[in-house]
Amino acid sequence: MKEVHNTEIAAIQYYENAVSIKQKDYVKLQCHCVLCNTQLELKYEKLDCFEIKELASCPQCQIRTRTKAYPLN
Ligand SMILES: [Zn+2]
DSSP: OHHHHHHHHHHHHHHHHHOOOOHHHHHHTTTTTTTOOOOOOEEEEOOOEEEEEEEEEEEETTTEEEEEEEOOO
């Protein structure tokens, strides 16, 4: 799906700018559904200048696997 692909690129670009390679590997591990191993749809919402909210959901199971807020520093 085109939309998923775009979201993925946005996520990768975000992480490349924000974190180290080691952390990016960790992120990769977190990018698949624990139930069916489908690549998760990741969405990021900027809460304010200091925090980003991450929403991950599986397009296959239709479950939201996590909602997390990251501080930007
Ligand atoms: Zn799934």
